[in-house]
Amino acid sequence: xxxxxxxxxxxxxxxxxxxxxxxxxxxxxxxxxxxxxxxxxxxxxxxxxxxxxxxxxxxxxxxxxxxxxxxxxxxxxxxxxxxxxxxxxxxxxxxxxxxxxxxxxxxxxxxxxxxxxxxxxxxxxxxxxxxxxxxxxxxxxxxxxxxxxxxxxxxxxxxxxxxxxxxxxxxxxxxxxxxxxxxxxxxxxxxxxxxxxxxxxxxxxxxxxxxxxxxxxxxxxxxxxxxxxxxxxxxxxxxxxxxxxxxxxxxxxxxxxxxxxxxxxxxxxxxxxxxxxxxxx
Amino acid sequence: xxxxxxxxxxxxxxxxxxxxxxxxxxxxxxxxxxxxxxxxxxxxxxxxxxxxxxxxxxxxxxxxxxxxxxxxxxxxxxxxxxxxxxxxxxxxxxxxxxxxxxxxxxxxxxxxxxxxxxxxxxxxxxxxxxxxxxxxxxxxxxxxxxxxxxxxxxxxxxxxxxxxxxxxxxxxxxxxxxxxxxxxxxxxxxxxxxxxxxxxxxxxxxxxxxxxxxxxxxxxxxxxxxxxxxxxxxxxxxxxxxxxxxxxxxxxxxxxxxxxxxxxxxxxxxxxxxxxxxxxxxxxxxxxxxxxxxxxxxxxxxxxxxxxxxxxxxxxxxxxxxxxxxxxxxxxxxxxxxxxxxxxxxxxxxxxxxxxxxxxxxxxxxxxxxxxxxxxxxxxxxxxxxxxxxxxxxxxxxxxxxxxxxxxxxxxxxxxxxxxxxxxxxxxxxxxxxxxxx
Ligand SMILES: Nc1ncnc2c1ncn2[C@@H]1O[C@H](COP(=O)(O)OP(=O)(O)O)[C@@H](O)[C@H]1O
Ligand SMILES: [Mg+2]
Numbered sequence: 001x002x003x004x005x006x007x008x009x010x011x012x013x014x015x016x017x018x019x020x021x022x023x024x025x026x027x028x029x030x031x032x033x034x035x036x037x038x039x040x041x042x043x044x045x046x047x048x049x050x051x052x053x054x055x056x057x058x059x060x061x062x063x064x065x066x067x068x069x070x071x072x073x074x075x076x077x078x079x080x081x082x083x084x085x086x087x088x089x090x091x092x093x094x095x096x097x098x099x100x101x102x103x104x105x106x107x108x109x110x111x112x113x114x115x116x117x118x119x120x121x122x123x124x125x126x127x128x129x130x131x132x133x134x135x136x137x138x139x140x141x142x143x144x145x146x147x148x149x150x151x152x153x154x155x156x157x158x159x160x161x162x163x164x165x166x167x168x169x170x171x172x173x174x175x176x177x178x179x180x181x182x183x184x185x186x187x188x189x190x191x192x193x194x195x196x197x198x199x200x201x202x203x204x205x206x207x208x209x210x211x212x213x214x215x216x217x218x219x220x221x222x223x224x225x226x227x228x229x230x231x232x233x234x235x236x237x238x239x240x241x242x243x244x245x246x247x248x249x250x251x252x253x254x255x256x257x258x259x260x261x262x263x264x265x266x267x268x269x270x271x272x273x274x275x276x277x278x279x280x281x
Numbered sequence: 282x283x284x285x286x287x288x289x290x291x292x293x294x295x296x297x298x299x300x301x302x303x304x305x306x307x308x309x310x311x312x313x314x315x316x317x318x319x320x321x322x323x324x325x326x327x328x329x330x331x332x333x334x335x336x337x338x339x340x341x342x343x344x345x346x347x348x349x350x351x352x353x354x355x356x357x358x359x360x361x362x363x364x365x366x367x368x369x370x371x372x373x374x375x376x377x378x379x380x381x382x383x384x385x386x387x388x389x390x391x392x393x394x395x396x397x398x399x400x401x402x403x404x405x406x407x408x409x410x411x412x413x414x415x416x417x418x419x420x421x422x423x424x425x426x427x428x429x430x431x432x433x434x435x436x437x438x439x440x441x442x443x444x445x446x447x448x449x450x451x452x453x454x455x456x457x458x459x460x461x462x463x464x465x466x467x468x469x470x471x472x473x474x475x476x477x478x479x480x481x482x483x484x485x486x487x488x489x490x491x492x493x494x495x496x497x498x499x500x501x502x503x504x505x506x507x508x509x510x511x512x513x514x515x516x517x518x519x520x521x522x523x524x525x526x527x528x529x530x531x532x533x534x535x536x537x538x539x540x541x542x543x544x545x546x547x548x549x550x551x552x553x554x555x556x557x558x559x560x561x562x563x564x565x566x567x568x569x570x571x572x573x574x575x576x577x578x579x580x581x582x583x584x585x586x587x588x589x590x591x592x593x594x595x596x597x598x599x600x601x602x603x604x605x606x607x608x609x610x611x612x613x614x615x616x617x618x619x620x621x622x623x624x625x626x627x628x629x630x631x632x633x634x635x636x637x638x639x640x641x642x643x644x645x646x647x648x649x650x651x652x653x654x655x656x657x658x659x660x661x662x663x664x665x666x667x668x669x670x671x672x673x674x675x676x677x678x679x680x681x682x683x684x685x686x687x688x689x690x691x692x693x694x695x696x697x698x699x700x701x702x703x704x705x706x707x708x709x710x711x712x713x714x715x716x717x718x719x
Contacts, residue, residue: 048564049563049564050560050563050564050719051719069566069567069568070566072564072565072566073566075564077560077561077564079557079560079561081557081560082557083556083557083558083560083561084558085291085295085556085558086556087295087298087299088291088294088295092291092294096287096291097561097565099283099284099287100284100287100288100561100562100565100566100567101565101566102283102284102566144561
């Protein structure tokens with residue numbers, strides 16, 4: 001459980017957060033979806049105590065604020081900007097970060113080995129990070145957040161700049177973290193990721209939460225109509241409808257139908273509806 | 282504590298893997314120490330490139346006459362003169378072998394020069410290293426010759442000279458302490474001198490070289506002594522270090538090593554910020570003080586190890602025997618602590634690695650320059666020696682030399698060490714306050 005209440009943050013003239021509030025329930029993957037500059041990273045930074053908000057409150061469960069070291073022990077963060085030592089090997093990086101949490105030697109070795117295997121870097125464990133690809137660095141960046149077995153994991157754009165293979169591995173990883181009972185906060189500006197992965201999504205723009213709910217709820221209430229396209233010999237007919245299934249049932253009875261296409265609304269449509277802008281611009 | 286140590290060890294590992302950093306904090310200093318040690322080997326450890334005997338000339342008389350004599354010594358090809366030192370500084374320089382001798386023109390020098398034939402002679406004190414007897418007597422010879430050469434010049438102006446002879450004769454007559462029996466001899470000598478000068482004057486072509494001889498002859502005959510050169514032995518260090526130029530160059534090498542380490546560490550701290558890894562340290566259950574302490578401990582360990590390693594090399598390979606290993610260890614510890622503070626301050630004010638490198642080398646080179654890290658302070662003009670008190674390098678060098686060959690006692694070591702710890706503590710406090718994690 002994680003609660004952010006009415007967070008405000010300015011950087012000079014720029015209002016990064018303008019009264020952002022979120023309640024993130026335990027044990028789910030919670031997506032923060034918004035375009036670049038929406039305030040996702042600022043939100044994460046405040047949540048983990050890297051930044052102090054101008055006003056507002058953070059509760060990491062049981063009233064814990066991130067200023068307290070023992071509360072920070074409960075969170076793991078994979079920062080958006082990869083935070084690793086290039087001149088250390090993958091294993092040395094993990095070993096060092098594990099030491100910061102006071103893990104014993106055998107514990108460190110065991111955790112590092114397990115995590116390296118989990119992110120598919122076992123065979124590169126003793127290579128310096130310097131020579132890693134973007135995707136490999138991202139995976140190690142994620143592993144470094146999990147060494148101390150934190151119940152809350154915050155992943156800030158964990159798939160930025162990676163190959164499709166690494167992306168799938170990372171998404172799979174996020175799911176398994178949730179399945180282990182952790183709370184996963186996942187920020188992204190990729191609509192598809194949020195849609196595929198997240199149990200709940202908050203749509204963020206200009207430092208505010210515009211809407212929050214399950215993907216179903218958001219699309220159902222804010223996505224607008226589905227589009228049913230009926231292909232006949234005379235050409236295509238495009239029908240906007242709130243009830244695509246009923247529409248299809250009626251239309252398919254007519255003769256000469258050679259094909260149909262149903263376009264259900266998605267989070268992109270939700271964002272467009274809320275802001276009048278597209279997510280990817 | 283475990284986390285503090287973890288940060289320290291991680292940084293040491295990173296520094297060892299950074300070839301440039303390693304070069305500047307270890308090989309380059311070693312190179313400097315060895316190179317200059319070889320260059321100055323047997324040459325007494327430094328000074329100008331001239332081939333003269335390195336000496337100090339200290340003018341305590343401060344008259345036109347003493348200044349003229351000092352100028353003569355400076356111009357002498359046999360000597361390589363340093364001026365502006367106090368008698369104690371000059372003597373210390375001789376003691377540690379940076380100079381071969383100290384020539385002190387005592388008060389009353391000018392007065393004695395104006396009336397060379399009576400009263401106290403021109404007094405010159407020569408402080409030399411007795412372990413080099415040949416050199417000492419050679420120096421004595423050079424100084425005496427120049428003193429007499431000066432006198433002989435006066436013979437070139439017989440009219441002036443006759444005035445001086447008459448003045449001396451008057452004083453002699455008034456002087457009650459002169460034994461009665463000797464008076465006629467002096468009367469005779471002065472009269473002879475006067476008539477000789479008269480001849481020279483009338484000839485109007487006096488040969489100064491010849492004219493000097495009767496004076497010296499007279500000195501031998503009647504005990505006339507226009508110049509008194511008293512030679513004093515300066516107690517050289519028991520280790521006999523003045524003969525080992527490496528004893529002088531290795532402390533300087535250590536200084537360079539410490540500067541390289543401090544800068545390397547400052548850069549790792551700046552990089553933690555620019556590369557984002559500081560973020561992980563801040564998220565971890567550590568306090569800000571623990572993070573900075575980790576940096577400080579790592580920097581201290583590396584700095585002290587580099588210094589110790591260089592001194593071990595000096596001992597094993599170049600036979601540099603420290604007068605006190607304990608004092609040397611204290612000097613290394615206090616210097617390292619000072620450089621930790623400087624590291625913190627540098628890291629705090631540098632936004633980027635490039636800025637840190639530029640600023641760091643700039644500041645450190647300046648401090649080295651005015652602190653004797655490049656050219657020994659004994660060879661620097663007086664105002665730099667005064668200015669040098671603000672440079673931690675001066676104090677660090679003094680402490681290191683105190684342990685290596687100056688034979689410092691605990692009390693003598695306390696001053697530079699106190700200054701070093703003070704500068705270090707203050708820089709660290711200011712740096713830690715100024716350091717912005719984001
Ligand atoms: N350190 C900073 N200094 C100045 N402006 C900042 C800083 N960090 C973020 N901002 C601004 O705050 C806004 C939100 O940024 P951010 O939280 O990084 O967005 P996101 O992560 O959603 O892309 C942006 O307009 C950004 O330019
Ligand atoms: Mg961001």
